[in-house]
Structures are given as structure tokens and as C-alpha cells.
Amino acid sequence: MTWKDLRLRLRALLFQRRVEDELDEELRFHIEMETRKNVQRGMPPAEAGRKVGVDFGGFPQVKEACREMRGLRLIETTLQDLRYAFSGFRRTPGFALTVIGTIALGLGLNTTLFTIFNAYVLQPLSVNDPYRLYQFTWANRAQEGHRFSWGEFRDFERQNPAFSEVVAFNRVSFARVEGHLMLGQMVTGNYFEMLGVTAMRGRTLLPADATVPGSAPVAVLSFDAWTNKFGSDPNILEKQIPIRGHNLQIVGVAQAGFRGLSEVPLDYWVPVTLAPLLEQDTSLFGPRQPERLTLVGRLRPDLTPRQAQTTLTAWAQRHTESLPDAAHATHAILRSRATVVPLEPAVVAAAVPVFVAFGMVLLIACANVANMMLARAMARQREIGIRLAMGAGRARLIRQLLTESVALAVPAAVAGFAISSESIRWGQWLVFNTMPASFREFLTMMPLQPDARVFCFMLAAAVLSAVLFGIAPAIQATRSSVMQAARGEFTTDFRPARLRSALVVLQVSVSVLLLICATVLIRINQRMQQLEVGLQPRGVVVMDLQERFRERVMQHLSAAAGIQQIAAAGKVPFEGYLPRVPVVAGEDSGQVPAGYLYASPEYFEVFQLPILRGRNFTRDEALSGAAVAIVSQATAQRLWPGRDAVGRELRILPNPQQRRSLADPRAGPPAFASAQVIGVARDAVNGWVGEGPDSTCVYFPTAPTRAGNALFVRVRGDAAAAVRRLDAMFTAATPGAVDQLHTMEDVLGAQIYPFRAMYWISAALGGLALLLTISGIYGVLSYVVTQRTKEIGIRVALGARPGAVAALVLRQSMRFAFAGAIIGGTAAIGLLRLVASQVDMKLLGSLDWLAVGTGMALVSASSAAAAWLPSRRAAGIEPVSTLRCD
Amino acid sequence: MALRSRLDLLQGTLDLLILRALQTEPMHGWAISERIQQISQDVLQVNQGSLYPALHRLEHQGWIDAEWGVSELGRRARFYKLNKAGRKQLELETNQWARLSAAIGRVLDLA
Numbered sequence: 001m002t003w004k005d006l007r008l009r010l011r012a013l014l015f016q017r018r019v020e021d022e023l024d025e026e027l028r029f030h031i032e033m034e035t036r037k038n039v040q041r042g043m044p045p046a047e048a049g050r051k052v053g054v055d056f057g058g059f060p061q062v063k064e065a066c067r068e069m070r071g072l073r074l075i076e077t078t079l080q081d082l083r084y085a086f087s088g089f090r091r092t093p094g095f096a097l098t099v100i101g102t103i104a105l106g107l108g109l110n111t112t113l114f115t116i117f118n119a120y121v122l123q124p125l126s127v128n129d130p131y132r133l134y135q136f137t138w139a140n141r142a143q144e145g146h147r148f149s150w151g152e153f154r155d156f157e158r159q160n161p162a163f164s165e166v167v168a169f170n171r172v173s174f175a176r177v178e179g180h181l182m183l184g185q186m187v188t189g190n191y192f193e194m195l196g197v198t199a200m201r202g203r204t205l206l207p208a209d210a211t212v213p214g215s216a217p218v219a220v221l222s223f224d225a226w227t228n229k230f231g232s233d234p235n236i237l238e239k240q241i242p243i244r245g246h247n248l249q250i251v252g253v254a255q256a257g258f259r260g261l262s263e264v265p266l267d268y269w270v271p272v273t274l275a276p277l278l279e280q281d282t283s284l285f286g287p288r289q290p291e292r293l294t295l296v297g298r299l300r301p302d303l304t305p306r307q308a309q310t311t312l313t314a315w316a317q318r319h320t321e322s323l324p325d326a327a328h329a330t331h332a333i334l335r336s337r338a339t340v341v342p343l344e345p346a347v348v349a350a351a352v353p354v355f356v357a358f359g360m361v362l363l364i365a366c367a368n369v370a371n372m373m374l375a376r377a378m379a380r381q382r383e384i385g386i387r388l389a390m391g392a393g394r395a396r397l398i399r400q401l402l403t404e405s406v407a408l409a410v411p412a413a414v415a416g417f418a419i420s421s422e423s424i425r426w427g428q429w430l431v432f433n434t435m436p437a438s439f440r441e442f443l444t445m446m447p448l449q450p451d452a453r454v455f456c457f458m459l460a461a462a463v464l465s466a467v468l469f470g471i472a473p474a475i476q477a478t479r480s481s482v483m484q485a486a487r488g489e490f491t492t493d494f495r496p497a498r499l500r501s502a503l504v505v506l507q508v509s510v511s512v513l514l515l516i517c518a519t520v521l522i523r524i525n526q527r528m529q530q531l532e533v534g535l536q537p538r539g540v541v542v543m544d545l546q547e548r549f550r551e552r553v554m555q556h557l558s559a560a561a562g563i564q565q566i567a568a569a570g571k572v573p574f575e576g577y578l579p580r581v582p583v584v585a586g587e588d589s590g591q592v593p594a595g596y597l598y599a600s601p602e603y604f605e606v607f608q609l610p611i612l613r614g615r616n617f618t619r620d621e622a623l624s625g626a627a628v629a630i631v632s633q634a635t636a637q638r639l640w641p642g643r644d645a646v647g648r649e650l651r652i653l654p655n656p657q658q659r660r661s662l663a664d665p666r667a668g669p670p671a672f673a674s675a676q677v678i679g680v681a682r683d684a685v686n687g688w689v690g691e692g693p694d695s696t697c698v699y700f701p702t703a704p705t706r707a708g709n710a711l712f713v714r715v716r717g718d719a720a721a722a723v724r725r726l727d728a729m730f731t732a733a734t735p736g737a738v739d740q741l742h743t744m745e746d747v748l749g750a751q752i753y754p755f756r757a758m759y760w761i762s763a764a765l766g767g768l769a770l771l772l773t774i775s776g777i778y779g780v781l782s783y784v785v786t787q788r789t790k791e792i793g794i795r796v797a798l799g800a801r802p803g804a805v806a807a808l809v810l811r812q813s814m815r816f817a818f819a820g821a822i823i824g825g826t827a828a829i830g831l832l833r834l835v836a837s838q839v840d841m842k843l844l845g846s847l848d849w850l851a852v853g854t855g856m857a858l859v860s861a862s863s864a865a866a867a868w869l870p871s872r873r874a875a876g877i878e879p880v881s882t883l884r885c886d
Numbered sequence: 887m888a889l890r891s892r893l894d895l896l897q898g899t900l901d902l903l904i905l906r907a908l909q910t911e912p913m914h915g916w917a918i919s920e921r922i923q924q925i926s927q928d929v930l931q932v933n934q935g936s937l938y939p940a941l942h943r944l945e946h947q948g949w950i951d952a953e954w955g956v957s958e959l960g961r962r963a964r965f966y967k968l969n970k971a972g973r974k975q976l977e978l979e980t981n982q983w984a985r986l987s988a989a990i991g992r993v994l995d996l997a
Contacts, residue, residue, distance in 0.1 A: 008946055026963075037920075062934075062939070065935070
């Protein structure tokens with residue numbers, strides 16, 4: 001672009017009026033000269049002028065072509081279109097507001113979802129060069145991943161084939177500090193250095209902090225923990241925090257924004273060398289070398305991830321050569337740790353259905369608006385026809401109509417943004433307030449702030465929806481030909497009916513689909529609520545404690561008021577699966593993998609789980625861990641169908657699948673090879689709630705004094721109050737002794753909660769989709785009635801009864817509903833089949849025809865309801881007045 | 887007038903002809919179309935609908951300048967004048983045209 005060009009453009013923009021006049025004068029001069037020439041040649045003046053007009057080829061078109069040359073057309077016409085659009089909106093504010101509101105709702109919902117996705121999957125961690133960070137592990141033949149033992153980590157660090165530096169850290173662990181739940185991690189000394197994270201107060205952990213096991217007990221807090229849990233205490237560096245009953249000196253606060261490399265934001269970090277202190281039972285540095293470290297390294301600058309993968313695969317294979325066959329590494333696994341959740345195919349696969357469900361609501365909103373725009377465009381046919389006749393290009397008109405769409409989408413995006421941030425706030429509040437009370441503090445979320453990516457998403461979604469709801473009406477509306485427009489015929493070639501019907505059917509299908517999914521979830525939720533768990537959770541408190549305090553905790557508990565009974569079990573019911581072991585019932589049958597649970601005799605009393613036949617464990621059996629077993633009813637049925645299980649012998653086979661890291665003495669299968677069945681207990685849910693009552697469960701005896709057991713306490717009165725009382729007592733008497741303290745009702749509630757949340761979200765989406773669909777059907781039908789007023793008038797004049805006329809409209813609505821219900825229903829059935837084939841969950845049940853039927857019926861009924869008013873209006877049409885109009 | 891007796895202008899040649907017409911003196915649009923028609927002995931007919939867009943385009947490209955003057959009949963008219971950049975462009979395009987027509991001529995002779 002030359003300087004001159006720019007000057008001319010500016011002049012055209014600033015002195016538009018003058019430039020236009022000049023152009024007009026220039027062309028007029030030409031025509032005058034040409035006419036004069038023709039007259040001089042002897043043509044009659046009228047003929048001469050006509051000929052010039054024909055040669056010239058349309059005065060307005062030439063002017064338009066000259067304007068195009070100015071290169072400002074785009075800006076100029078866009079401004080013009082915008083002015084035009086806004087004056088149109090001022091005339092019909094209801095229309096503009098409805099469109100903006102509808103689209104804003106769809107955009108807001110989707111932005112909320114994207115904000116969450118962004119915070120976890122897209123936002124890079126606030127560490128130095130996050131995109132070079134990779135987690136390394138290897139898979140064996142059974143496709144099991146691997147965690148590292150301390151020795152393995154040291155070996156890898158020494159040989160280190162692919163990283164410039166590696167760090168290791170333990171699983172996230174909980175600690176109760178001053179009534180707060182804190183999440184922390186044990187990390188190697190170079191953790192902060194390698195990540196490039198600095199301290200905003202004091203210092204970070206240094207390699208010197210983690211050289212030998214049993215080093216100085218120090219901890220670094222996260223910025224968020226310091227501000228939220230310690231009130232930004234300026235003297236924090238003089239404080240100690242009691243973690244697992246050990247006082248750790250706080251040496252620093254990490255820089256703001258750093259929350260560790262885990263899915264949950266962390267509150268503190270301690271040197272890995274504190275493991276013997278904090279986890280006395282099976283220490284990381286002990287001879288058993290437990291595999292529990294995760295490795296993250298910074299990729300060497302000269303390697304691509306693919307090269308590193310090759311190198312590491314070779315290393316892992318060499319490293320596992322001497323191990324048994326099953327433990328041989330097949331390949332290395334490198335996962336990016338640039339974001340909280342790595343952007344991997346599996347993550348994308350999980351996110352896609354959710355995005356599709358939310359996207360569908362936006363799609364319905366767009367379809368609704370497209371229909372409204374279509375109706376509006378149709379009302380403007382005369383105007384559009386005239387403009388076409390005046391020489392406006394079709395492309396130009398389409399652009400103008402699209403500009404209108406964008407002019408609606410931009411305010412919708414702004415409103416959607418407000419809706420999104422409100423809904424995030426509201427959603428967090430809602431989740432926080434509907435969670436079972438004692439699990440609230442486990443709810444730690446990444447901060448959900450919109451950033452540049454969210455804005456870009458919003459913008460792209462807004463423009464996309466503008467095109468979605470604008471393009472079809474624009475193309476349809478400009479289809480009338482100049483000839484027809486000139487004759488005043490505006491309807492012959494203008495047939496948006498099919499498009500409109502397609503849009504409505506699409507809406508109906510999508511809301512049927514969403515509603516069916518919501519109904520399925522409601523029913524799962526219902527089954528959950530009514531689930532016969534077999535255990536009485538009311539009045540029971542569960543606690544997890546530090547082994548070395550077990551005796552003291554037991555003493556305090558038996559001395560405390562309001563305690564009725566103390567029981568113990570190897571696992572807390574409702575959460576997590578039961579471990580399994582192959583068993584054989586006597587001599588004549590094959591082996592069955594059976595779930596098992598260590599339970600003290602009081603377990604059956606505390607949870608009011610009746611023993612139907614035989615007897616409970618005795619105290620002696622419990623204390624000695626005798627070779628006796630109680631089986632559940634279902635287990636007895638399965639192993640000894642039709643016979644009495646009591647008194648029979650249950651053989652226990654060594655578990656071939658038992659992995660080294662799981663071979664924990666307290667959770668592992670019993671040491672004895674056979675046990676005598678002494679009782680049959682009623683069926684109950686000792687495993688995960690989602691599985692329903694245990695298909696098999698064998699109870700082996702244990703006692704509250706045995707290591708590794710969780711304690712269950714039946715209290716008098718309100719369990720929640722008892723939890724508070726006990727928490728206060730333990731915090732005062734033995735700080736750090738009790739890790740977790742919950743009512744069993746909360747434990748059950750927390751397990752059911754995700755299903756409830758899922759159901760609420762899908763019900764809200766389905767409801768919203770239904771509302772939009774109803775308003776869409778209503779809009780289309782009232783439009784059709786208005787359009788067919790004359791025809792209906794004639795029908796009435798010819799003797800059609802009002803009922804027949806109303807039926808006409810209702811029939812149209814039902815056609816939409818049925819087509820949509822069939823399409824949506826088919827899609828839902830396909831989807832449910834797909835989910836059922838992927839997810840192994842008993843409560844999902846078989847294909848839920850009731851849910852499918854409910855969804856379809858609900859939408860059909862709504863469609864009929866939406867058609868009610870338009871059909872009444874149609875029935876009330878007066879033939880005399882309608883035939884007179886126009 | 888028979889259709890074949892006049893040639894439609896090749897895409898892009900109109901610019902060259904306008905520049906050439908303006909080489910001697912500033913002219914208004916109508917005079918330019920007359921001049922081209924005259925010199926080509928009525929073979930080349932400038933489509934008047936494309937003349938003005940072309941003039942505006944050349945002005946934007948900075949090869950011709952426009953100013954309002956008085957026509958031979960005493961009417962106000964917009965006169966176009968070739969400037970320095972325009973002369974260079976004319977030279978360039980003339981050379982290109984000569985090479986092109988020579989090349990086409992050679993091909994036609996041989997073929």
C-alpha cells in the first residue's frame with residue numbers, strides 16, 4: 001500500500017459525502033459528452049441518451065465498481081451494515097434481546113465448561129519451561145504401569161539416558177493441621193531447582209535437605225496454603241506444623257501460582273528423606289524397597305520426545321532383564337507434565353462427550369435463533385427483493401445479513417461471559433454446599449480464571465454461532481430473483497419451510513437425546529438412593545489413624561463418653577473395590593475369585609449386619625486371626641448352592657496376580673491355606689457403592705488393635721456432633737494421630753455424590769434444551785399460522801370447524817415431535833449401548849426402555865403444549881377479516 | 887456494427903492503454919476513451935463501464951494523479967495526469983507487451 005493510496009483511502013473515509021458527489025459529477029460529465037457526440041452524429045436526443053445508458057452499463061453498478069476500487073468498501077459497507085442493523089434492532093428490541101439472551105445462554109454454558117477444561121488440561125504449569133517436562137514410567141506385558149523404588153530412582157538418576165535432570169515424588173498424602181486438611185507430597189531435594197520454582201518467603205527445599213534418610217524435619221508451604229490456611233501469617237517462618245504427629249519447621253513459602261505437579265493443588269512439600277519418620281511402617285529406604293515414587297524429568301535439549309522414548313525403552317528393557325518374565329518392560333511411557341492433566345487421547349476421549357452435550361445446547365440455541373432470523377428475513381422479503389432489483393449483489397446482501405448476525409453475537413458473547421463467570425461461582429458454591437459436610441475440605445479445585453485462551457474460545461464460539469444461525473437464513477432470504485421481486489411475487493421461490501422444519505426436528509432430536517440421558521442418570525441415582533446397602537451407616541463414625549498412636553487412640557476412645565462400641569475392618573465400606581483372592585469350595589468345584597474383608601466381630605454389631613446362620617467370630621479368633629471365615633449369603637449361594645455353608649471348608653489359593661507393591665501384610669490374602677466357614681451374614685455393600693451389594697464377600701477375623709485397620713465407632717446421638725467432639729479431643733490429646741474422621745453417612749454420601757452431580761448437570765442441560773425447543777416450536781408454529789392466515793381463512797369460510805383448524809396446527813407440531821423423537825431416541829439407544837459396552841457397572845442396568853420412553857414422551861407432550869397457543873389462534877381466525885387483508 | 891470488427895480488450899491491457907493515452911497530456915475520462923478509439927481506428931472499444939473503475943484503480947496505485955479542471959467546453963471535469971511513477975510503469979508495461987506480442991508472433995509464424 002503506497003502513501004498515496006493511504007491518503008486517498010483516508011479522504012474517501014473522512015469526506016465520504018464529497019467523494020461521492022465528485023464521482024457522481026465525473027460520471028455525469030462522461031454521459032453528457034457521449035450524448036452530445038451521438039447527437040452531433042445525427043441521432044435524435046432521446047435515442048442518443050438511451051444508447052449511452054446501454055453502452056455505459058448501469059450507472060449505479062459503475063459507481064459501485066469505482067467505490068470498490070477505493071478499497072474502503074469493506075470497512076465502509078460494514079459500518080453501514082452495522083448502522084442499518086442497529087436501527088433495525090431498535091425497531092424490534094424484543095427480537096434482538098431474545099436472540100442475544102438465547103445465544104448468551106448457550107455460549108455461557110460452553111465457556112464455563114471450557115474454563116474448567118482450560119484450567120486442567122491447557123493451562124501450562126507455572127514452572128520453568130513446562131513443555132520439556134515429562135513423566136517417565138514403563139509398562140510390562142500386562143500393560144501395568146510402574147512406580148519406582150528409591151534404589152531404582154537412584155540408578156536411573158545416575159545413568160539418566162534422556163533427561164537433563166530428574167526429580168521424584170511420592171503419592172499425595174493427607175494431614176490434619178490445626179483443623180484444616182492439608183495435602184502434601186514428599187519430594188527429592190532438587191524438586192524446586194529443577195522446576196525453576198522460587199520461594200516468595202524463606203527458601204525452597206534444597207538438595208541438602210534430602211541427602212540422607214532421616215534429615216531435618218522441614219517443610220515448604222504453597223502460597224495458597226499460606227494465605228488461606230495460615231492467614232498470610234508474616235511470622236510463618238518461625239512456625240512449625242504438626243504432620244503425622246511430627247513437628248516440621250516451615251522454611252519457606254513457594255512462589256504464588258505453583259501448586260505442584262499433581263491433579264490436586266498441594267499445600268506443602270517435605271523432603272523425601274522424611275519418609276522413615278512420617279511413614280514408619282514400610283519405609284521407602286527400608287530393605288523391602290517399596291515402589292512408590294513417580295519420576296518427572298526435564299528432557300535433554302538435544303532429544304525429541306520420540307527419540308527419548310526409544311532411548312528410555314531400551315533402558316527399561318535392560319533394567320528389567322534380570323526380573324521374572326511378567327515384570328519385563330515392553331516399552332517406556334512418556335507423559336507430558338506441561339499441564340495439570342496431560343493432553344492425551346484418553347483425556348480427550350473423556351472430554352469429548354461432555355463437550356458434545358454442552359455443544360448441543362448451543363446448537364439448539366443457534367437453531368432457535370436461525371428460525372427467528374428466517375422468519376424475520378421472510379418478513380423483510382419485500383425490502384430484500386427491492387434491494388436486489390436495485391442492483392445490490394447477492395453476496396453483498398448475504399454479507400449484510402451476516403453482519404447483522406455478528407452484531408447480535410458480540411453482545412451475546414459479552415452476556416455469555418458474564419453468565420459463565422456467574423455460573424462458575426454459583427456452581428462452586430452449589431458443589432460446596434451439597435457435598436457431605438466432612439468431605440468438603442477434600443474438594444480442592446484449580447482456580448478457574450478466564451485467560452487469553454478462554455477469550456479466544458469465546459470469540460471463536462460466538463463467531464461460529466453467528467455463522468450457524470445467520471448463514472442459512474441469509475442464503476434463503478436472498479434467493480428470490482430480480483424478476484419475481486419486480487413483479488411483486490415474493491413467495492414462489494422462497495421456500496424456507498423445509499429448512500425450518502429440519503431445524504425444529506434437529507432441536508427436538510437433541511433434546512430427546514439429552515433428556516433420555518438425564519433420565520437414565522436419574523434412575524441410576526434413584527437406585528443408588530434406594531440401594532439396600534445392608535449396613536446401617538447412621539450413628540457410625542469411621543477413623544483412619546497413624547499406627548504408632550493406635551494404642552493411645554484406643555485408650556482415649558474407650559475413655560470417651562458416648563461411645564457404644566468399637567469395630568475394625570481392613571477397608572472402609574462403600575468406597576473402593578474389595579480385594580479378591582481365588583477360593584475353592586471343598587474338593588468338587590473349581591476356583592472362584594472371591595472378594596474378602598478383614599472384620600472384627602464388632603463390625604457386624606456396629607453396622608447392624610445380622611449373621612443369619614452359624615455364629616460371629618469370638619474374641620480369641622479375632623485376636624489370633626484364626627483360620628475361620630464368615631461368608632455372605634450370595635457367596636454361600638455361589639459356592640454351596642442349595643446346601644448349608646456353615647461348617648464347610650474354604651480353600652484359599654495363592655494369588656498369581658498379586659503384585660509386589662500390593663503385597664502388604666495387612667491387606668494381602670490370609671496366610672492360612674484353608675478356613676472353616678462358621679457363619680453366613682446377610683448381603684451388604686462392603687465394596688464400592690456403584691457395584692451394588694457384593695457379589696462375593698468372605699470375612700476373615702481381625703481385631704481393632706491390629707495394625708492397618710480402620711476403626712468404626714458406634715456413638716450415641718448425632719454422629720456429626722460426635723465427629724466434632726472426637727476431633728477436638730484427639731487434636732488436644734494426640735495431635736496428628738487421626739488422619740481422617742467422618743460419619744459413615746458422609747462416606748456413603750460422598751460416594752453417591754458424583755452420580756448426583758452428573759444427574760443434576762444432565763438434567764439441567766436437558767431441561768434447558770427442552771425449554772429452548774418449546775420456544776422454538778412455538779415460534780415456528782405461530783409464524784406458520786400467521787403466514788397461512790389467508791389459507792386458513794378460506795378453509796373456515798368453506799366450512800372447516802375450529803377444531804379441525806386447530807388439529808391442522810397440532811398435527812404439524814406432532815410431525816416435528818415424532819420425527820425428532822425417533823431420531824433422538826435412536827441416537828440415545830446407540831449411545832447407551834456404547835456406554836454399557838465400555839463401562840462395567842451393575843447399577844447402569846440393562847438398556848433402560850423406561851428412560852427412553854420417558855424422554856420421548858416428555859418431549860412429545862411439550863411439543864403439543866407449545867403448539868397449543870398457535871393452534872388456538874388458528875382456530876380463532878375470522879374468515880371475513882383475513883380475506884380482506886392485503 | 888458487426889461484433890467481430892471490434893476487439894474486446896484483454897484483461898489488464900486497459901491499464902496500459904490508459905497510461906499510454908495520458909503520456910502526452912492530462913485528459914478527462916471521456917477524452918481518454920475517445921483517444922483510444924480514435925488511434926486504434928475504432929478497432930479498440932473501451933467499455934465505459936470499466937474505464938472509470940480502472941482510472942480509480944490507477945489513481946490508487948499512484949501512477950496517475952487526478953484534479954479538477956475546466957473542459958474544452960467550459961464544464962468542470964476531472965483531469966487525469968501521468969506522474970513519474972506512472973511513466974516508469976508505462977515503460978515497463980510497454981516492454982512487457984512488446985515481448986509478449988513478439989513472442990506470440992513468432993509462435994504464430996512458425997506454427
